[in-house]
Amino acid sequence: MAELRVEGLTKLFGAVRAVDDISFTVGDGEFLTLLGPSGCGKSTTLAAIAGLDRSDQGRIILGDRVFFDGAKGLFVPPEQREVGLVFQSYALWPHMTVADNLDFPLRLRKMPKAQRTARIAEALALVEMTEYGGRYPFALSGGQQQRVALARTLVYRPSLLLLDEPLSNLDAKLRERARSWLRHLQRTLKVTTVYVTHDQSEALALSDRIAVMNGGKIAQLADPHTIYERPADPFVADFIGSSNFFPGIVASIGDGAVRVALTGFGSLPPLRAPTARALTVGAAVTVAVRPERIRIGQVPNNAQNAYPATVVESTFLGARNQILVRVGEQEFRVEVEAGPSGGESVVEIPSEACIVFPGRG
């Protein structure tokens, strides 16, 4: 197995910088997810690593092999990279049986027949598809096709596994099962993996580390907990889970926290929010708070950041209720298991749930 290094990778589509000078390293056996909305450059990055797309600048190195070096004009075609890529569409060749699909990469490597048969059996067993070798892809369900697609890349033991939204064509129930199965398989094989998705829950559940991408750049690269608890910017805060954004002005600073006079809160007391950032009094800031962290109704008397609120609307989401409340002239969302469905109430925005970003996000 090997370590993947991407350095200063840039890909232009005309004047658009689809991938804009990004760098990251995926450690040996690590599971890294490129997460972002469509058009953020995650799939372009994956295609560049696979060699399906030629980038404009930067370097891609796997172990001791340089796949791409923009400055030297070096480009290794995909077939010489020994990389496995699982497509969103699975890309199973419809004119070949499952076994033939797996056999094709082995034939290309001029492997003797006995060894090929053994490898195919092994790979099919790994994805629990042993009985399906003689079937054609069209006779398989989506979940089975996905497993075969994975087996087809694992069968030749690539040193790097690339997964391009492999679960997005499965229905919700199956997706969850496939997710934990995939996680288990990757931990067992310890293959260096780059996973691309736009689904944050997949990313949080599967990854050792997540690179959140936005506009061709990496917005934040960290482990799932850090990404969720301490998003680096408002984009990450909103993309991972969801957030309310409160614009305001820093009113005072002290003991590792700021007090922010929130826009629309009128004469209500400023919000206390801890921050490590160097801010000055009078600076414009945005405070991000996740809706599920805000409390409504039963609020202790000595609570900090407690405000009188009007319930505007309550929406039943099944396990939870989403309540739209108004404080002063500011409306925001609160998610609770149970809460008032109308009238006047009180909300608490816990200090530790507040994340302060400079500027008017």
Place this chain on the structure above:
Amino acid sequence: MAARTGPAIDRNAAIQWFVAAVTLVLVTVPLLPIFYQAFLDKPLYYPDAEPTWENFAALLTEPEFRAVILNTLYFAGVMTVISQSVGIGCAILIGRTDLPGRQIFGDILLWPLFISHLVLAFGWFIMFGPSGYITLAVQTVADIEPWNLYSLTGMGVVAGLAQAPLAYLYCIASATSVDASLEDAARSAGAGTWTVLRRITLPLMRPSIIYSTIMNFVIALEILSIPLVFGGPAGIEVFTTYLYNRVFRTTTPAYGLVAAAAFFMLALVMTLIAMQGRLMRNRARFVTVGGKATRPRAFPLGKWRWVAFAFMLAYVGFAIIAVIGGLALRSAVTLLSPLLPIWDLFTWENYEIIFLYPVYLRSIGNTIQISIAAGIIGTALVTLVVLVSTRSPFPLARRLEYIAMAPRAVPGIIAGIGILYAAAMFGPLGWLRNTIWILVAAYVMRYIPAGFGAIAPSLAQISQDLDRGARTVGADWWRTSRSILVPLIKPALFSCFSLIFILCFKEYVTAVFLFAPGSEVIGTTMLQFWQNGDNGPVAALATIQVGLTFLFVYVARRLLGVRIYG
């Protein structure tokens, strides 16, 4: 894990460049000698030929040539108007109404597309010519001369009725794929049947109407057989017959003049084809293929049902069945006349002539051999061209597609003259001269675009992920093409072969300029019989050609499941 490295010389790039080079040579060989000759004062094989503008000056000052231009435009205009109105009318009647028997009419309308224009021209001549069977029949009953096909208008009408199936073919697809909800929306907004047809259905068909109109106009400029058969005796020349007569009917062929005229025609057709491409660019405005396919409902014809049926029956009966059937009838009699009972004149003589002389029999054998060879070579070449131009990292991929599509703008007559000149100019082509291979090469060149059209759409439907997948598991471009892409488009390859086979089987224009003793084809032999006034053998050969074509189409459809024109 051993890192795999490629060989020193990349076979993928080598194959891609080779395909591009072959295509370029094939497409330019017939054109370059024409460009060259048009600016030379002597035939191009003279070593002392000098560059000159004289040919164009001579051409433009020749009064005959001006008449030829006017004739051509008038003829093409009449033909286009007739073919488009009949074709579009048929498309709507068959595709969108409750016309009785529309299924059968739809099938018969496609027949003429499989048959050579030369055969159709002879068929019209035998049935509707000055002493044609139907002409004489009308004359005996009504004692008037019902029509005169030895006129520009007459030729235009014949050509128009012969080409209407093409307009039908292009419009039927768009007529039946109109999104039903668009019409239903108009209907619920208060529009009646006629208004929906006029304001919604026809405008949505506009791309195919424009496309087929230009196509038919171009065909009108290119068509040789009808002006030759009907215009010849009356001394009416259009562009094609002008070129034909200058090459064959003069004692000293005027190379420079012919090349200049060919150059002129080429420029005109290229302009039209470029215009067609430009007009097709905004197609998205007319794209009606939505998420779900809903079949549009049929317009009820009501009391017009049987009027429309009569119109359709008359067209199909007189312009298709009578024309093809007339040839078969004529081939089996010594004389075809409404005044004499047919059974008294029955004979096998016309067929005996063909089967007793090896020269005539050979033209049938040659036609079959050429069609098979051109079908196989053409399909192989086109497959490679499509793979390189749409599924490879070849740096000139887009340009290769343009070059491959260029023969669309090269009329058969120009290709014939061009290769004739090329053979005179380049020594190496000499050995090809008396073999069928010069025709195979010419045909392959001419039908690259048709083959491209048969293969490219089906390759475009194969997800790019399938070849990308093969690349990542370790197959290079060539291996991917062979093991993944070609097997997946196998049905399209059969269609491509069948299409090229049929196009070559009915081709005669290019052959007229290129055939030599030993490489005769059915078309050239028919023309020879016709020039000698032997209408019986002409009809017999035409019947054989039509019979073999229908046999091939039947076999291709039944055994190979091939869809031609559909």
